[in-house]
Amino acid sequence: MAGTSDIKELLTRNLRTSGIYIAFVFIIVLFTILTGGQLLSPGNLTNLVLQYSYILILAIGMVLIIVAGHIDLSVGSVVALTGAVAAVVVIGNGMPWWMGVLAALGTGVLVGLWQGFWVAYVGIPAFIVTLAGMLIFRGLTMQVLGNVSLSPFPREYQYISGGFLNGLLGGDGYDAFTLFLAAALVVVFGIQEYRGRLAKLKYKQQVEAFPLFWVKIAAVALVVMAFAWQLAHSRGLPVVLILLAALVLIYGFISQRTIFGRHIYAMGGNLQAAKLSGVKTRRVNMWLFVHMGLLSAIAGIVYSARSNSAQPGAGNMFELDAIAAAFIGGAAVTGGVGKVHGAIIGGLIMAVMSNGMQIMGIDQSTQSVVRGVVLLIAVAFDVWNKKRSQGGA
Amino acid sequence: MTENILEMRSITKRFPGVVALKDVSLSVDEGEIHAICGENGAGKSTLMKVLSGVEPAGSYEGEIHFRGRPVSFADINDSEAEGIVIIHQELALVPHLSIAENIFLGNEQARGGVISWHETNARAAELMARVGLHEKPVTPVGQLGVGKQQLVEIAKALSKNVTLLILDEPTAALNDDDSEHLLGLIRTLRDESGVTSIIISHKLGEIAAVADATTVIRDGSTIETIDMRVPAEERHTLVPRIIRGMVGRDIDSLYPERSAEIGEEILRIEDWHVGHPTQAGRTVVDGASLSVRAGEVVGIAGLMGAGRTELAMSVFGRSYGRDISGRAHVHGKEVQLRTVADAIDAGIAYVSEDRKQYGLNLIQDIRTNVTASGLKKILNGFWLNGNEEIAVAERYRSSLNIKTPTVMATVGKLSGGNQQKVVLSKWLYTEPDLLILDEPTRGVDVGAKFEIYTIINELAEAGKAIIVISSELPEVMGLADRIYTLSAGRITGEVAAQDATQEHLMELMTMERE
Numbered sequence: 001m002a003g004t005s006d007i008k009e010l011l012t013r014n015l016r017t018s019g020i021y022i023a024f025v026f027i028i029v030l031f032t033i034l035t036g037g038q039l040l041s042p043g044n045l046t047n048l049v050l051q052y053s054y055i056l057i058l059a060i061g062m063v064l065i066i067v068a069g070h071i072d073l074s075v076g077s078v079v080a081l082t083g084a085v086a087a088v089v090v091i092g093n094g095m096p097w098w099m100g101v102l103a104a105l106g107t108g109v110l111v112g113l114w115q116g117f118w119v120a121y122v123g124i125p126a127f128i129v130t131l132a133g134m135l136i137f138r139g140l141t142m143q144v145l146g147n148v149s150l151s152p153f154p155r156e157y158q159y160i161s162g163g164f165l166n167g168l169l170g171g172d173g174y175d176a177f178t179l180f181l182a183a184a185l186v187v188v189f190g191i192q193e194y195r196g197r198l199a200k201l202k203y204k205q206q207v208e209a210f211p212l213f214w215v216k217i218a219a220v221a222l223v224v225m226a227f228a229w230q231l232a233h234s235r236g237l238p239v240v241l242i243l244l245a246a247l248v249l250i251y252g253f254i255s256q257r258t259i260f261g262r263h264i265y266a267m268g269g270n271l272q273a274a275k276l277s278g279v280k281t282r283r284v285n286m287w288l289f290v291h292m293g294l295l296s297a298i299a300g301i302v303y304s305a306r307s308n309s310a311q312p313g314a315g316n317m318f319e320l321d322a323i324a325a326a327f328i329g330g331a332a333v334t335g336g337v338g339k340v341h342g343a344i345i346g347g348l349i350m351a352v353m354s355n356g357m358q359i360m361g362i363d364q365s366t367q368s369v370v371r372g373v374v375l376l377i378a379v380a381f382d383v384w385n386k387k388r389s390q391g392g393a
Numbered sequence: 394m395t396e397n398i399l400e401m402r403s404i405t406k407r408f409p410g411v412v413a414l415k416d417v418s419l420s421v422d423e424g425e426i427h428a429i430c431g432e433n434g435a436g437k438s439t440l441m442k443v444l445s446g447v448e449p450a451g452s453y454e455g456e457i458h459f460r461g462r463p464v465s466f467a468d469i470n471d472s473e474a475e476g477i478v479i480i481h482q483e484l485a486l487v488p489h490l491s492i493a494e495n496i497f498l499g500n501e502q503a504r505g506g507v508i509s510w511h512e513t514n515a516r517a518a519e520l521m522a523r524v525g526l527h528e529k530p531v532t533p534v535g536q537l538g539v540g541k542q543q544l545v546e547i548a549k550a551l552s553k554n555v556t557l558l559i560l561d562e563p564t565a566a567l568n569d570d571d572s573e574h575l576l577g578l579i580r581t582l583r584d585e586s587g588v589t590s591i592i593i594s595h596k597l598g599e600i601a602a603v604a605d606a607t608t609v610i611r612d613g614s615t616i617e618t619i620d621m622r623v624p625a626e627e628r629h630t631l632v633p634r635i636i637r638g639m640v641g642r643d644i645d646s647l648y649p650e651r652s653a654e655i656g657e658e659i660l661r662i663e664d665w666h667v668g669h670p671t672q673a674g675r676t677v678v679d680g681a682s683l684s685v686r687a688g689e690v691v692g693i694a695g696l697m698g699a700g701r702t703e704l705a706m707s708v709f710g711r712s713y714g715r716d717i718s719g720r721a722h723v724h725g726k727e728v729q730l731r732t733v734a735d736a737i738d739a740g741i742a743y744v745s746e747d748r749k750q751y752g753l754n755l756i757q758d759i760r761t762n763v764t765a766s767g768l769k770k771i772l773n774g775f776w777l778n779g780n781e782e783i784a785v786a787e788r789y790r791s792s793l794n795i796k797t798p799t800v801m802a803t804v805g806k807l808s809g810g811n812q813q814k815v816v817l818s819k820w821l822y823t824e825p826d827l828l829i830l831d832e833p834t835r836g837v838d839v840g841a842k843f844e845i846y847t848i849i850n851e852l853a854e855a856g857k858a859i860i861v862i863s864s865e866l867p868e869v870m871g872l873a874d875r876i877y878t879l880s881a882g883r884i885t886g887e888v889a890a891q892d893a894t895q896e897h898l899m900e901l902m903t904m905e906r907e
Contacts, residue, residue: 203780257776259768266765269754276712276743276751277766277819278734336756 019381020330020345027349031356038359039352042234045227050161050306052351053240054079054299056344058322059329060251061295063343066326067255068288069268069335070119070126074111074133075296075322079315080141082107082300087150087310090157097157101301108297109290111137116289120282134319142312151309159239161306166236174229175236182228186221193217240302247298251291252340264288268335324371325350328378332386349374396461398423398589399444399557404455406439406448413439414453415613421557421606426583426590428600428621430635431610432810432838437593440610441559445479446472459557476556480546482565488535492526493517495534496549520548524578540571547578558582559591564599565836572596576603595838597632607631609638640840647843648871651850655874656687658725659827659858660708660741665719667700667707667882677703677714679882685827685858690849692873692890693862694898700882701862702746705829709743710736724826737766742820746832746862752816755805759797760786762804762815767822789818794844810841817848827858834868846872866895878902 031039038044058075065072082104090100111133118129152158168177193213200207208216231237255261263284266274275281299318304310329346331338350371357367399421406414414436421427431437442448444457446466457464459475466472469479486495493514502513517530526544528537534545543563550558560579564572576599582588594600600607601621609616616638621631667678678700685691695701706713708721710733721728723739730736736743745751753762763786764771771781786800793814797807804815813833820828830849834842849872853859863869869876870893878886878901886901 199780203784205783262768266754269756272751273753276733278737280734
C-alpha cells in the first residue's frame, strides 16, 4: 500500500471529518465579514476562549460518552454542584484555594462513581440515570449553597479562568512569551508529523505527497501563529487555554491510542461483539463516567472562577450545548463514531456563531433558532453522508 | 412457450473504486426457474438490485428488456408495477403485525381510506392457501418460524400479481422440511400460475434439483448459462460444472487432507451443567463431558436447539447461561473461566456462529477488528502503536487472503467469507491454544469454504486444538478426527471420524432421554 495520495483523495476519503473543518472555516469567514472583522480582533478572540472554555471541556467527555452509546444529561447540574462545593470550602470556610479545587474534583469523581455504578452494574440506561442525576445534583447544589449565591473567590482561584501568562519574556505592546510558546508548539507539531510520516513509510503505508505534507504543516503553523499573534496583542496567553489544550491532547490520546479508548469505540460499535472479545464492559462504563465526572468538575471550577461566584442556577442547559457540540463534530447518534477534536470543532462552531451573533446585536431568541437549525443540518449531513457511503457497498 | 421474459444486456455497474458488474448478460425464459450462482461478492446481489430498481436506471450501463419491451426502473415501485418482486435474505416483515397485515402492508385493502378487515383477512386466507400456509390470518408474524415467514413473503408477492419472483438465498435459514416445501411451492407456482422465478442460492444440490437453468457469475462477469434439463445419467455432472464455473478451478476434494500430530490434552470439561439464562429450572446443557487435544479437530454435531452454541459459550467465560457447574481443565490444570478475559488468557478463542451480531464491529475498519482482542500486544508502554497495528492487519490480510483494497476498509462492506476471515484473524491474533469454531462456514460461498477448511487444517498442523460446531454433517465428518453428538443438552455419543456414517450420527443426534 506504499504510495502517496493527493489533496482530492485526502478530502473525499473522509468527508465526514473534512466536512466539519470546511464548515468551520466557512462560518469563521462568514462571521468575520458580517461583524466587519471584529470576530477576529485580539480582544474578542481572547473573550471567545474564556467564554466557551467550559463548554469545550464538557464536550471532550460528552463525545466519549456518546461514542460508547450513552448520553449524559447531568453535566450542567454537576458543573453547578462542583462549583458550589469549591465555594463552600474556599469562601464559606476560608480554606486555601487549592483545597476548593481538590474538593470540587473529588465531588466530580464521586458523581462519576455514582452514575457509573447505576449504568454499569445495575444496567439502567444512561439517559435515565443522568436525567435523575440532573435533578439530584441540582437539588444538592441548592442545599450546599443554602439557596444563595456565594462570592467572591480569592484572586488565586479566579486566576484559573481569568489569568493570563503575559510579559514573561517581555515585548513591546505584544507578549513575546505567547508567540514563543506558539512557535515552539508549531515546531514540535512539525517534528511529530515528520516522525509519524517516517514511521508510516517504514511500515510501507500510504502517506500524502511531500509538497502536500509541507502545505499542511505550513497551514497549521499559519493558523496557530496568527491566533497567537492576536492573543499576544491582547492580554497574553489565557491560563484556561493551556488547560483546555492539555485536556484535548490528553483525551485525544486516551481515545485513540489506549486500550481503554479502543474499548469505548468497540462497545459503541457492537456491544455484544465487544463483550465476546474480552472487553470488560462494566469496568469501561464505570471509568467512562468517572472521567465525565472529573471533566464536569474541571468545567465547574473554570465556570465558578470565571463568574467569580457559585450560584444555585449555574450551568443550566450546559449539557445541551455539550451534546450539540459532540453531534455537530461528527459523533453518531447510534454510538461507535466520534472524535474528541471533532467535538472541539463542533463546540467552536457553536461558539463562533453565538459570539458573532452577539457582536451583531442579534437577540437571544434568534440566536437560539439559528443554533438549533445548525445542529439539525449537521446531523442531517451526517445521515446523508452515511447513506452515500453505504450506497457504495 | 420458451419466449424469454427477461433479458439483461451488457450490464456494467461501477461503484467508486470498483467495477461490480462487467458486461453481464442474463436471459430468463418465461415460466422457468432460473438459478444464479456465484461466490459471495461475485455480483449476484448487485445484479438483482439493478433489475429491481434499487440501483436506479442511469446508475449503470446496459439495457433491460422485460416481456420484450425495454424498461428503466427509477425505484422498486416501478419494478413491482411490472410484476417483478424481490424477496431478500433478511425478511422484511413486521413481527408484531398479523400475517394478513403483513401481506397487505403498503397495499392495504381499504375503501375510502378505511381498512376493510373483512376483505383483508379473507383475501389473505386465499393467498395463504395458495402457498400452503396453514395458520390464521390474524396470527402475529413474530410467532411463526422462519420457514412460515418465508411463505408469508411469497403470499405478499402473489398479492402484487407477481410474474417474476426473485428469491435471495430463500432456504439459507430453513431446515430440510421447510426447504423442501418452499422449493415445491416454487415449482407449483411455475406449473400452475406460470410464475417465473430467479433463485440465488449457495446450496448447489438444491439448485440441481429445482432449477431449469443456471447462470454462473464470477468476479462481476457471466461465466456461462447451463441448461439443467439434461437426461438423468448426466445430472451428476451439473454440480461439479457449477462449482468449476464459480471458483474458476476444480475442487477435487472439498475437504483438504491434513497431517497433524495429535499431542497433549488442551481442554477437558467434566459434568458440565448450564441453566437457561431467563427460564429458571430449565437445563440447557446437562452433564456434558468432552476433551480435545493439540493438533486435533473435534466436531460437535447436534440439531438446532441441542445446546451446541450454549455449551461453547458457557465454557467461553460464562458468556451464556446461569448456574453453570462442572469442572474445566486447561492443559490438565483445573481453571475457573469466569469472564471472557479469563478464557482468552487461558488460550481459548470462540468464533461465533453469528459474526454480525457477536463477532464484528461492522462500522469499524478491518484493522481495528483484527486487533480488538489482542490490543495488549501492540501496546508500546502506555500507548497503542498504530503502525504496528496496521502491519498486523496486513499480515493477516495476506495470510488468510482477505479480499480488500486496504485494511482501512469498513468491515460491514465485505462479503460473508471475507468477514469470517476477519473474525478468524481477530482470534488468531490472540494466539489461542484452542479455537472453538461455531458454524465457521455459514453464509460463506464454496470457494471461501475451501479456504476456511484449509486454514483449519493448517491450524491443527500448527498444534492448535480445534472444536468445530456444525449442523452440516458432511462438514463435521470431513473436518473432524472425532465427533461428539449432542441431543437435548446431553452428549449422546463419541465417534471416531473414520467410523462415522451420517445415518449413525443422525440416530445419536435425535436420541431421546430414556
